[in-house]
Amino acid sequence: MAATSKATIPSSSTIHGSISTLNNPKLLEMSYYFTILSPTDTPLFNIAFGTSKGGGDGIARFRFPETAQYMNQFIIHSSLDILEEAQWTNGGMYLKHIDTYPPAAAYITAFLTPSGARFLLLHQPPNLPSSTSTTSGLGSSSLLGTAGSTTRASSSSIAANPTSPQTEEAVRQFMNEVYENYVKTAMNPFYKQGMEIKSPVFRARVNAAGKKWL
Amino acid sequence: MTSPGDAAPVKPPPSFSPGVARVASTSPSRYPGEHEGTQSLDAELAESQRVSSPNPLSASIADLPIRSGSSHSRSGRSSTPQLARSSIGSPFDGRSDGFDDTRSSIIRSFSPTIAVHASEDTDNLVRNKGFKGGFWELVRPFGETVSGKVVIRDSIGSSRAWEDYGVRFVDFKGLGRAPASRDSGVLAQMEEVLTKQLNSSDGMFDTSIRTKDVLGFPATTSLCKSFLQQLLCSAPTAPHETFGHPVANVIVISSRNPAPLETLRQLYADGTTGDKQLPDWVNEEYLRYYVLVHDEERDDITESIKLYDQMKRHFGLHCHLLRLRSSQCVVTDDDSMQVPQCEWLSPAEHLSGAEALVDLGTDGTPYLFGSDATAIRAFIRELVVQSVIPFMENKVAVWNDQVASRRRGISGRFMSMSRRWAGFGSSSRSSIGGSSGGNSGNYDPTQHSYSPDSPEAILRKMADFAFMLRDWKLAASTYDMIRSDFGNDKAWKYHAGAHEMCAVSMLLNPLATSGKIKLDSVDQMFETACYSYLTRCSDAPHALRCLSLAVELLKSRGGSATESAAKWAMRVMDFGLVGSLGQIIYTERVAACYASKTPVGAAKWGGRRRKAGMWSMLAADQWLKAGQPTLASACLEEAEHLYADVLPADGVFPMPEMQNFVETLRHSVKVEYLESRGFDVRDEPASEDLLGTEETSEKLDMRHHRRSLIGLPVQLDAGAFNTTQGPLDLESLPNDDFERA
Numbered sequence: 001m002a003a004t005s006k007a008t009i010p011s012s013s014t015i016h017g018s019i020s021t022l023n024n025p026k027l028l029e030m031s032y033y034f035t036i037l038s039p040t041d042t043p044l045f046n047i048a049f050g051t052s053k054g055g056g057d058g059i060a061r062f063r064f065p066e067t068a069q070y071m072n073q074f075i076i077h078s079s080l081d082i083l084e085e086a087q088w089t090n091g092g093m094y095l096k097h098i099d100t101y102p103p104a105a106a107y108i109t110a111f112l113t114p115s116g117a118r119f120l121l122l123h124q125p126p127n128l129p130s131s132t133s134t135t136s137g138l139g140s141s142s143l144l145g146t147a148g149s150t151t152r153a154s155s156s157s158i159a160a161n162p163t164s165p166q167t168e169e170a171v172r173q174f175m176n177e178v179y180e181n182y183v184k185t186a187m188n189p190f191y192k193q194g195m196e197i198k199s200p201v202f203r204a205r206v207n208a209a210g211k212k213w214l
Numbered sequence: 215m216t217s218p219g220d221a222a223p224v225k226p227p228p229s230f231s232p233g234v235a236r237v238a239s240t241s242p243s244r245y246p247g248e249h250e251g252t253q254s255l256d257a258e259l260a261e262s263q264r265v266s267s268p269n270p271l272s273a274s275i276a277d278l279p280i281r282s283g284s285s286h287s288r289s290g291r292s293s294t295p296q297l298a299r300s301s302i303g304s305p306f307d308g309r310s311d312g313f314d315d316t317r318s319s320i321i322r323s324f325s326p327t328i329a330v331h332a333s334e335d336t337d338n339l340v341r342n343k344g345f346k347g348g349f350w351e352l353v354r355p356f357g358e359t360v361s362g363k364v365v366i367r368d369s370i371g372s373s374r375a376w377e378d379y380g381v382r383f384v385d386f387k388g389l390g391r392a393p394a395s396r397d398s399g400v401l402a403q404m405e406e407v408l409t410k411q412l413n414s415s416d417g418m419f420d421t422s423i424r425t426k427d428v429l430g431f432p433a434t435t436s437l438c439k440s441f442l443q444q445l446l447c448s449a450p451t452a453p454h455e456t457f458g459h460p461v462a463n464v465i466v467i468s469s470r471n472p473a474p475l476e477t478l479r480q481l482y483a484d485g486t487t488g489d490k491q492l493p494d495w496v497n498e499e500y501l502r503y504y505v506l507v508h509d510e511e512r513d514d515i516t517e518s519i520k521l522y523d524q525m526k527r528h529f530g531l532h533c534h535l536l537r538l539r540s541s542q543c544v545v546t547d548d549d550s551m552q553v554p555q556c557e558w559l560s561p562a563e564h565l566s567g568a569e570a571l572v573d574l575g576t577d578g579t580p581y582l583f584g585s586d587a588t589a590i591r592a593f594i595r596e597l598v599v600q601s602v603i604p605f606m607e608n609k610v611a612v613w614n615d616q617v618a619s620r621r622r623g624i625s626g627r628f629m630s631m632s633r634r635w636a637g638f639g640s641s642s643r644s645s646i647g648g649s650s651g652g653n654s655g656n657y658d659p660t661q662h663s664y665s666p667d668s669p670e671a672i673l674r675k676m677a678d679f680a681f682m683l684r685d686w687k688l689a690a691s692t693y694d695m696i697r698s699d700f701g702n703d704k705a706w707k708y709h710a711g712a713h714e715m716c717a718v719s720m721l722l723n724p725l726a727t728s729g730k731i732k733l734d735s736v737d738q739m740f741e742t743a744c745y746s747y748l749t750r751c752s753d754a755p756h757a758l759r760c761l762s763l764a765v766e767l768l769k770s771r772g773g774s775a776t777e778s779a780a781k782w783a784m785r786v787m788d789f790g791l792v793g794s795l796g797q798i799i800y801t802e803r804v805a806a807c808y809a810s811k812t813p814v815g816a817a818k819w820g821g822r823r824r825k826a827g828m829w830s831m832l833a834a835d836q837w838l839k840a841g842q843p844t845l846a847s848a849c850l851e852e853a854e855h856l857y858a859d860v861l862p863a864d865g866v867f868p869m870p871e872m873q874n875f876v877e878t879l880r881h882s883v884k885v886e887y888l889e890s891r892g893f894d895v896r897d898e899p900a901s902e903d904l905l906g907t908e909e910t911s912e913k914l915d916m917r918h919h920r921r922s923l924i925g926l927p928v929q930l931d932a933g934a935f936n937t938t939q940g941p942l943d944l945e946s947l948p949n950d951d952f953e954r955a
Contacts, residue, residue, distance in 0.1 A: 041868045070875040074832075077869060078825040080860075085820055102784045 030162070031060040031124045032214060033072040034206065036182065038194050039116035041080065045197040045206075048072075052211040063104055063127050075101045076120050079108040083120075087112055093179075094172050097163050107162035111175040113182065115193070119175055123162050123214075174213040181205045316442070317770045320763065321722065322380050323446035323558065326602060326682050328357070329460035329500075331386035331484065333477050336468040336507050344542045344580045349466050349507070350385045353590055355554045357383045360598050361591045367607055368685035369614060376684065381598055382447075382558065387490060389451060389460060400448045400755045403561035405793035407444065410565070411437065412795070412842060437845075438799050442766065445759050447558040453495040453663035454707040455715070456678040460492075462501035462602050469506065469513040474521055475528070478504060497666035497675055501605045503532045503597060509540045532601050536593050538586050549584040606679050610688070613676040617669050618692060657703040664708070670699055674712065681715065686723040690716055697739075707753065710746030713739045714760045721767040733768075737778055740764045748789065758791040769807045777822075780807040798836045802849065805829035809856060827856035835879055843886035850883050 029051040036045040052058040062068035079099035086098050099108040104124060111119035161167060185191060185202045330350040332340075337348030345351045357380060364379035451458035465481045467474050482502065484490045492498075504525055508518040515537075522535045543550050556563075656668035664671040677692035693716035700709035717739035720732070740760065747757035761782050768779035783803045786792060792800060805826045813821030830853035837846035854865065867873040 037868075040862050042862075043869050070871040073869040073872045074828045074875075077867070077872065078828040081822050081824045088819075102781070102788060 029056045031062050033122040035120045037118045049210045075106050083110050109171050170213045174209050177209040316766050325380045325382050326461040327382050329386040329463045330383050332466035335470045336466045339468050354383045355556050356590050357381045358557050366683050369688040407561050407564045408795045444561045448560045454711045456675045459496045460500045464503045466505045469508045469518045495663040504529050505534045508537045511540050534593050543581045543583050550581045551584050553580050553582050610679045617672050657705045686719040690719040706746045706750040710743045713743035718763050761786045776807050776811040780804045801833040823856050823860045827853045843890050846883045847887050
């Protein structure tokens, strides 16, 4: 093993360890960042939340909190490249998982509305400490216990796997509920298309949908 | 004993013993048939590619007796009707494969290794000329590019001329004895070289050095190129791949030698016995080439010619008389020329070379007489074109015929299956016999190597030879054939190497289609190779080489392959194979991979501009943190360029935090860039204002804020204006786009 990689392992694992729910039994908490974009890519609505199911406290814990603010937006913005391609090949409104940003293990799921607004959900599984990743056949015994093996480990457990059918279904329910509320909000006579959604009711309802499904 | 008459004890090398030549002459007639059945399309293409014989070079080679075996086979084949249809002027003829810079340097990095074994008197002669390393150091830079075209025939008999062929000369004494401790330090050394390059030539890696490709996006940066080159040539001689094993051994004596034939015999014997012997796993069947260096200034040419004739009589045609002047050349001499720089320097040599340059000042590079350089070039051309290439072609043909075809046939498959399941049948094929159990036939787990005469090792060597002869189709099929064998034997390094090279040769093969299924299998092979290297063998340098090759070759494929190229580049960072500066370089690579995916059609479909822009921004941020504002500003400029197409308005990002981040980045890049150029930014009232009110002014009016940034360099004097070229472009380019849109 090279000296360089040795040097990076402890530093990265300590960072991850401090962020991730190291001593928390609820290891399957995901962090979510939800955005509604107008057809001209202007953000209409943003919200960040965490898993509420299974005893989660509903608070987002992104892996790199110091950069998460802009990185989440960068990641979502860059996934528009894929979205623009996927919207022509996929007939449905719900486009499922379209993009991944491996360095932060961020997964993007998209939903299209007929008016051209895009719902984008970024979900990020927590960074599992490698000691608990015994389920993984290949990755856990890897010589480099870096993020690579841990992401593989976390994605192999069903509940935390952002691309599993269960997750896709849960996100679909969430998206549908948000869509319903979005339509109601957009029909408000004081709301003009392309305006930022500031309604506290809408925010509360999205939050509730997140609690309910994710 | 030493009389010229009974110099017989020097056994003629096996390469030019008549038996081998005869086998070679029969072999090609057998295997073209095999290929034609399955790959008729390729055969047709290769046929159209064939520049039929009016090549003076190949004709002259064919006249030589040594080529008799192959020239017979050629004429035999040309009697077949399909050869008569060969066309000249197909699109393949003129195209050199150097159309892509990175691709060409990858191809050249896998060039044949030629060991140089010089006598003491020769090394002394050359040291007088100012080359401390002896004869090896003198010829090495010239070997990297063989002058003129080199014509190589591939396994189906078509010839192709290569402009950029090269060989790598290594010192015989250092071969196979690379210290094992260095193995782990290669990556650290590369990081050190990077740091040095950045510090020593801060202004040198300017934006102007970046080579722009057609679209105006940088294809490679010079840093990245040198990183890749070091990576490719840093692999030590290892059992599991034969690129570092000598294809030929050049035995050199000089005219000063008192007992020339005795010395030659001694040097020959060094290769097979004694403490200078090569490791066990190196195949001993390499070509021996004999060179007599004649000292033009001190010795009599008639004596040397007499000796040379004697050598020719004893050793056959693999001989050369090299006439050099023995005095040192200085710049002021009439005929002086600078010795070309070595392109392929390992990280260790980079480090020691940099120190040497500091010591000697400007007098680091030696000079050489023009006549000497011409003589050396002619020598290398003759060595490569008339001896090394034909030798390798013969070997490939022989092994293909004797080992590979047997393995390919139905009985060979049955043999390998029975060996895998039962454990009998291994004794009939393995030449050393008596192995440690039926399962792991010829593999020696204690030495982690196969013996060089086992079929697995020979097939690997044959594939490597084919690869070095740029016959990627044969190489890929051979690697493909043996890669599962290595897995069965649990020879994990061999397993990884075969998977890696199989994928690489499939990607290099210009005729292979870039179908989706092909790419999937290539990806799978890289995955396996990387896993075997890293997890099973913990060999980080090879894993990094494998992944870097994957990135560069997939990127040069274009289309959907660029996405997997980006994926592999991210994997490099993810595995932590590179240090902090390496991380930034790979961040840039990801951006370059995405940028090279061009949108198609009027709807600008399938581009990856936003992704490329994001990665460029990240690279700029990281360069800034690493204290390299020049590089950061180049990346930032590139990012703005990439974003220009996709943003609704020039330089304005729709998302507020993104906008904040970019504004801050722009500002700090500008400030640090100016500071690094020696301007004290705090003296400027405008910048003072900027530093103080940065947060609020952004929120009030972002566009206006950018204008105030532009104003900054204008307030400086004219000299400052010129030096701040980078940031100025940064501002002006997106503005143009805005006006167009």
